[in-house]
Amino acid sequence: MAVHSRPRARGMSPRDRLIVGLMLGVPVLADLAFIWFPALSSVALSFTRWNGIGGFDQIKPYGVENYRIAATVDPQFWPAVEHNAVWLLVFVCFATPLGMLFAVVIDRNIQGSRIYQSVLFLPVMLSLALIGIIWELIYSPNYGLINTITGHNQDSNLVNWLGDPHLNLWAVLVEACWRQAGYVMILYLAGLKAVDPSLREAALMDGSNAWQTFFRVVFPVMKPINIVILVVTLIESLRAYDLVYINSHGPVLPGLELLSILVTQNILGEQTRIGYGSSLGVVLLVISLVPISVFLYQTFRREARR
């Protein structure tokens, strides 16, 4: 950054410009080093074969073969895409609305709202790994809480919550929603507290009922928070990983495959397939880019209009 002073810059002393330069330069460098460089390297690596051993000379070009393998050979790829989509749908259609409902109800200052608030927020304060372990104990076939209480803990009649491929995704989604609802609740509650009470009073004076007040007045006013929540929901569902990793207790169980898990299974481990894992990472990146681009486009368009 040009530090030597040319006093032409309106009102900016050399010191100011140094500070501005540093404050912009450092984040830009960090952004390039930790986001753009890895992202672009992953894209490049996805067209290669490499077992992670040796230098650049060991990285062999492989064309689009990795993508062909993912789409036609790997029996875990399409289930993973499907499960990511299901995860997203459940979060958008169930967990997030549930969290908003909690927030609206608690915001009405019902008796013991502090207690409800703490209870519902508790899972958010636990790490996802811990949540996974708690639920693994709850779902355990012979010794788990649910099967024991319902008397399904005998080998002859047990419910295989985490092992049955038709059941386990839903079982894990219950864990995920348990946390996500509390997270959304707190975000939304903060937003609700910030809504000017006079707006509600005005609506009340105009004779609107509770539904109308919420959907016609409060909800539109909270647009910024709604967008934050939508983005949080998208991010949380696309980066879903921890719960499945913990609950699989090893390589991912059939029925629980997620793209993020397949990426790490191929890239970490003794025998790594960096190229193949990278191609799966690129697929996940492309999927993530869709909602992110829509969001950024909307935001910048709004700012430009202002």
Add this chain to the structure above:
Amino acid sequence: MSHRVTPQSSSAAAMPTSRRSVLKGLAVTLGATAFPAGLLTACGTSTTPSSSGSSGAGAGAGAGSVTFGSNYSDPAPKDAFAALTQAAGQKTGTDIKINTVDHNTFQNNINSYLQATPDALFTWFAGYRMQFFAQQGLIEPIDDVWQKIGANFGPAAQSLSKGLDGKFYFVPIYNYPWVVFYNKSTFKEKGYEVPTTWDDYMALLKKMKSDGLTPLAFADKDGWPALGTFDILNLRINGYDFHIQLMKHEVPWTDPRVTQVFTQWAEMLPYAQPGSTGRIWQDAVKTLESKKAGLMFQGTNQVAAQYVTDGKDLDDLDFFPFPAINPQFGQDYMDAPTDGFCLAKNAKEDSVAPAKKVLEYLGTAEAEATFLKTDQWDVALANGATIPTYNDIQKKSVDVISKCKAVSQFMDRDTDPGFASNVMIPSIQKFINDPSTGGIKSLQDSIEAQAKTIFTN
């Protein structure tokens, strides 16, 4: 700074936050993609949660010091390993510093660990799992060490310690057999007899079921336990040579002999504990401990060890080798995984000589006896290792292993470990969920298609 730099209306205040969180999410999504290897190297080497230095206490000042990367992170093997390195330090006058890393983390990071600046010595496994890293030039050959310790080991242990190029890369410390466990009291009470053939075995399973027992305790949530069942069925039906060829993908997985393995397994599966894909193996052992189950096929390193952990009666536990299926091969083979030590290629120059001295000590019956002093389930490999602390399980283990014409090392050690964990584990879990004939056919096709993309040299 002047307010011109940050012009922000209050209503837009929420926006930068959300945009930032988008980028953060992007970073998280991508974090997994490009640089895990480099980052994890840093973790692997700097994370030394419990490093206990065992000093050579004046035995030989200046004899050198060695760091020892250890994945013996569970309390019992960790103590045994500490005792072993202390003895090694005293005998060789070397200062040995142990870096213990959780065993899953250790194994997952081995690739980047060995390429960076690893500890001179590290704990590892025999089989292709060692040969692969030797072939990649990450393990140092130790033929000179074996010139001194060679006489301590029989031909089986010697061949286990060699790489594909015929050089020695490994010093074994112990192994353990995969066998069928049962409680003596259950057999006595119900009048069961140890089966030696497949027909006797199936008859016993049927009898147990009608007696209200779960015939076979079984768990496969962890993924690897069922690989052992595949191994033993393949060894019994098709023999050791075919098994090893299959593991190296010199025979296609669509071979009818593989179909035979799955078909026979499907016959046995109705007698195995249901819900296995959701159960951890420790819970399956508990079913055997509580005498609700009749049999369990797994390693002594798990079943006997769990009996000790749970404070159960180890004297009541007994085992027999898996019954013969094909008379041509009888009970000639079994999985007997061997653990031991290697010298890293990238070890510090000045620690190579003392590390080799330590390995010379580790390859003795005396060292094995030291390690096994507190161990109640593994057994030594060295010739003439007399270990006074052996219990009946260990004595019998030595006996059944020595009767084998060849021992395999377990699927994840005999084949490409990535193939074992990313292809075979989910495939076998799928087979357990759907053991139908049609399912087996499409499963074999899918395994073969995936094997082709992995074994491509």
